[in-house]
Amino acid sequence: MELFSKIGTVFSALEHGASAEGGDVAGGIGLLATGISWLLSPSTTIVSEIAKALDIFKENDRPEHLGQAMEQMNKKLENFDSINEYIDYLREGIKSGEVKLIRNLSDTEKASYTATVTALGIKAIDEKYQLQPSDIFWVTMGGKFQKGKITPDEINKILEISSKNSVSAENVANYINGDGMTGGQRASGVADVIEDGLKAANPNMSDEEIASRFNKLLEK
Structure with missing residues (x-):
């Protein structure tokens, strides 16, 4: 659970323009590189794909560029009414040349910026829904x-x-992990949400195929 706590701290840091170590957003890059970037790595692709589907990220957005823009631009997330507006502001800084991009980043630096932008994408998805x-x-x-x-x-x-259906994302994860529900939500209602989501994403699948997909998701 310590790593979950670190991720939450980074989300809060992004929102308030401060790193988990007390500096600016860029100051949190080192924390991500050493602490949680490996954990976010499996989520990077899914967050990127969902964010693109929701028009949060564009096809030509590069996380290492957006990450550097977050580091260099004066305004922070808290200065905007929505995360999409903030990302547009970052893009404009890159396009105008206000952001001085470093092209020869190390693999660690690229991974760290990607982790930071993944966290930003997650916040934007949460905001959307x-x-x-x-x-x-x-x-x-x-x-x-x-x-x-x-x-x-x-x-x-x-x-x-x-x-x-006002079902929390936390309870979706709890159900999949075999853990108890929180906030008075019923496990049966959460199961219905997961099944309906699978159906919506796979309209050509039969009920039997959806059931198989559902059971596969619950496998440890």
Whole structure:
């Protein structure tokens, strides 16, 4: 749980323009490189794909560029009404040349910027669906995606239906992990949300195929 706590701290840092170590957002890069970037790695692809589907990220956005823009631009996330507006501001800084891009980044620096922008993407997705942040949801889904048990589109549809039914992302993860529900939500209702999300993402699958997909998702 310590790493979940670190991710939550980074999310808070992004929102308030300060790193978990007390400096600016860029100051948190070192923490990500040494502490949680390996954990976010499986989630990077799914967050990127979902964010693109929701028009949060564009096809030509490069995380190492957006990450450097977060480091160099004066305004921070808290200065904007939405995360999309903040990302547009970062893009403009890159386009105008205000952001002085370093092209020869090390692999560690690239991974760190990618982790930071992944965290930003998660916050934007949460904002889009009006969901409470849930570190464990993204860690769980990243692991399931890595094992080939779920696709980014399936995750997106589960989030969409979770939002419509006021089911927390945390409880979706809890159900998949075999843990208890929180906030008075019923496990049966959470199961319905997951199943409906799988159906929405796979409209051509039979009920039997959806059931198989659902059971595969619950496998340890």
